[in-house]
Amino acid sequence: MEKQQCFPTIWKMKLGKAEQLTPHHFFGGLENEQLKNMDEQTFPFAEGAISAKSTSRGFLITLPLGQDEKLYGLGLQLQSFIQNGKRKRLRTNADATNDTGDAHAPVPFYVSTKAYGILVDTSRCVEFDYGATKRVYSEKSDRNEKEIAIRTETLYSEERRGSQVSIFIEGVEGAELYIFAGESMKQVVESYNLFSGGGVLPPIWGLGNLYRSYGPADQGQVESLLEDFQKEQMPFSMLGLEPGWQSRAYSCSFKWDSNRFPNPELLMQNVKRAGLELNLWEQAYVHKTADFYEELLPYSGDYEVWEGLVPDFALPEAREIYGRRQGELIDTGIGAVKLDECDGSDFTGGWFFPDFSQFPSGMDGEQAKNLFGAMVQRTIQQQFERRNLRTYSQVRAGWSYGAPMSFVLYSDLYDHGQFVRGILNAGFSGLLWSPEVRQCGSGEEFIRRMQTVVMSPLSIINAWMVPNPPWKQYDIDQNAQGILLETSELQDRCRELLQLRNAFIPYLYEAYARYEKFGTPPFRALVLDFPEDEQVHAIDDSYMMGDNLLVAPILNEGTGRSVYLPEGDWYDFWSGTRYEGKQHIVAETIEIPLFVRAGTILPLASNQSITKNTIFDLEIRIYGRQPRKTYLIEDDWISLNYKNGEQNDYELAVVEGELVIPKMERYRIHSQSWFD
């Protein structure tokens, strides 16, 4: 067991004989000034507290687990929040409907309320046992001889839990751990994100609203949709095309279908003229009709998916060949992609290569499965970066080292509560997640889901299954039949929500800029901001958007929910009413319950369209008597030049009761409101 400090907050621990083809090998080792300059921390475990051994089937690592600490993380776990008492085997899987560790984007990283984090550097289906069981005799507990467990609650009780975390990797002889320490759990997450390469800063339009159009739509239908958006003032920034744009899918030809889309250049012009960016659906499975099929063949795995080659993205050759076509599409003006079905849905009738696949790089199917999403993301992102462009794309799989990847996760699942939990859990593991809106059972459900998605990393309506926008008919069957709603009420409310999203873009852009620079997740669980307040530890249905906004979506029918407000004063965003913290309040509203922290200077934009040329018109809201400084970040909105310092950091502050407004190029302040 070798321990080596890599950064003031990070140690590497080598246990046994580690594998070569790990995430760190492919994605790690990035330099980061911020990380070097963090305050020195002490190693969070006592000497000898971590142990490891080879077993007949693999490698077992054990770490201590205190009765009073709580664990979070493991990536996009939609079914659970606090991980204590659970056993999970991480496996990339599209059908992650059980709380077993299967996930679109499982991440072998967890954090503790004791302000440490553990990253297991593996691409294996690693198993985590968080005190779910106890070793015989090693962990005695009170044995209450009279207790009869006949109720589920008793069976799940905490006192039955063990005091060890066990990490088991099958078929290996060792592994490397990265151990993170911090002043707080939030700082641990920040260290992990910086260690991954820092967070992502989206292009400005990426923070706007995305509409994915009907699967079978042709060019004419897409163009008339664009016209409707303009005519009906629906403020979208991105338009997504589904598989039908390609001449062959699934698997993909990566070529326009000349029947459906006879003039892609004209389409692109029209999209840009309408002030939108185009997002194209794809899958990383390459059909024989793709121009680069034969060239890719030697750099592919030995099993097909949907009759397509699976590129071995661990090889630079595969990344180049696949990336070249991506680059061509970017050169025609594509702003983003939707990277579908890269999440190992191998139990859905073989929508994935098997674990026993082999890839020419030496990766086996299990490794390739877990790293596949991350590797495709990097391959595509590099093509944007070579052109000095950012993207803000969609993807259905990820693993560790996700923070710098300009992709937001999504799912075919559709439980509203799980979708909200996903926002929180993604924030522990360097991931971004979107609770996308599709069809709904009622207009009310449509609005409730819209309220959540506009307050999430990616604001998207995914209408791939319906010919008409869901605000004209939320019901999938009636929509298909062209039976539309009689009033525009739903559309009007939907428009307001899309505008609400746009209003928050300057605030969000600053939050993402801090994500990029300091690793602070822009969307996160309350426990990261209020670790001392035990009442927030289990809250998985409200979250922080940036530092100052508490978002508490209403998940079900009805207009009310209970919201816990942590320490400090809070203002209802809609009414301006002030509440003291450390209490539960009942929010009764048709809006989404939003609470602004006292002391916030909140910029709100009134822009209808968000493009690379946008200059923001702002209302500034000032909450409480002791406003903290806040910042507005300005750059060219779309290139990577900010990495070379081409970015302005404007401070907004209240001095002697007056808002001091710096001179800015891309922000104009038209009004101020004060809340007391």
Added chain:
Amino acid sequence: MEKQQCFPTIWKMKLGKAEQLTPHHFFGGLENEQLKNMDEQTFPFAEGAISAKSTSRGFLITLPLGQDEKLYGLGLQLQSFIQNGKRKRLRTNADATNDTGDAHAPVPFYVSTKAYGILVDTSRCVEFDYGATKRVYSEKSDRNEKEIAIRTETLYSEERRGSQVSIFIEGVEGAELYIFAGESMKQVVESYNLFSGGGVLPPIWGLGNLYRSYGPADQGQVESLLEDFQKEQMPFSMLGLEPGWQSRAYSCSFKWDSNRFPNPELLMQNVKRAGLELNLWEQAYVHKTADFYEELLPYSGDYEVWEGLVPDFALPEAREIYGRRQGELIDTGIGAVKLDECDGSDFTGGWFFPDFSQFPSGMDGEQAKNLFGAMVQRTIQQQFERRNLRTYSQVRAGWSYGAPMSFVLYSDLYDHGQFVRGILNAGFSGLLWSPEVRQCGSGEEFIRRMQTVVMSPLSIINAWMVPNPPWKQYDIDQNAQGILLETSELQDRCRELLQLRNAFIPYLYEAYARYEKFGTPPFRALVLDFPEDEQVHAIDDSYMMGDNLLVAPILNEGTGRSVYLPEGDWYDFWSGTRYEGKQHIVAETIEIPLFVRAGTILPLASNQSITKNTIFDLEIRIYGRQPRKTYLIEDDWISLNYKNGEQNDYELAVVEGELVIPKMERYRIHSQSWFD
């Protein structure tokens, strides 16, 4: 690759270096005269058609898969029936809600409509890929360049499927296959069951009705329940007690709780006097308060489950120590047990030992997990057998070689359609399954579920969650509050169904006797009886009970369903109406649709109570003009003496238009009905 013929219908194929602690090692190698005498078959694969290789992660076996053959099996798969196009990783798991191979009782055995079967002799979480994917270039198919898959149906289409079965076992260097051939798929299943040791013959009362009483019930409440059964003429043969009978659960003390049950002997007398057998709940996790805890300790795994020891049932010492207490309970008169939570619910907050456990026999956690249910079954069954007694118990886990085990599987899941599919799928793999009835959303649902369960391997009402019998109130909350239904209508219909079950016991006893002797599953999919009729290949919602009865439960609200009748004439059991086969009919009835094959001589009993002393009073129904011979089987109903030939096989036949009735001791025929 070594191939060796073991029996006229069975070959063993040794591929690479096989593991030692396999199911065959523990459960196989039984002699069977019937198997020796089967007709010689030819090996079902061409020379070189089966291949195998070691990969970096395990061992991969491939077999050919024809486009026109269909595969079934893999144990208790509740989510799917035909396995073509699926990839499954078998893992014993209580929360088997996805179609991934997780199951209470996965079995590494499958059968083909081409009349062969493959048993993989492994206790590992083996993966089966049934043509889900294709190898690159090895399996060319038509590549339709214009096809755009935008609908789910297209994506699942058969033409995308590969022509190989792949079997992958991680972390091993080889495996043994047993390959079965037969005249028909049914004969293949029979061979597999005989190879496992032959089917089970339950004690006669095991074919009656079981009522599991309320969890917290005490002796007084249980005794008054018995009185109610007698007073209200509810014909039960077995009474089950839930965890509350023990002084400690979960894990178990295996001792009576002296507060709840001050006089177990008296209880036992009362149960027997009422004509019932007692079934006790247990878990194979041994709490410190069990008398044999210290003795068992050295023969246990290194992790606790619910603070209890996990016996290493691979060791004779563990079987003896655990079995001794079972034997003591049997000596007090216990007829059966319910063996709960032995099914690796390791993702439910650690309700199981981890895969990285070690057992003193050398078994690791993965092996122990998959064999655990089978091993506990054998341990308990041996205690009954030593006392020359049969049992018919309940269990929640199983694996291969299950046919001789006197246990019926059950689940906490509750989907009616899946429960019916379970009956069919269990029949391919030497398993028995019970779609138990618990609480219901409506009286109609209660009756529909009751209709299914009385036509299943074990007829059980599991009322562990409700203080009053569900026929007095099907709603769980109202039941708990003592708000009972105002009329006895539901109870009357329930009583009729329990009587219907009893009526079929002579018919079932004969079917089980054939299961025991010839391996013919008493409950099975239509495809086993009518393999030539392609219309039945996908039917997973109706099934054969014995040779002559087609059962087609109504799964949803309403009174109708479509039923496909295979070749031959069929008679509606209720109306006597005759239908021609090879057609779909609509069954409209408040009863369960049942169809009797033309030519059947069907015995129906009118007995209210089923005990070891039962003499059956029979009505004989004769369907059609050319009745086939049928049999009534008679023995002492409860001991193993039938294995020494102490069993009578009475032939019933129609000779010159008259039913010829043999002289029998335990059957009396009081009437005959003829259907034409």
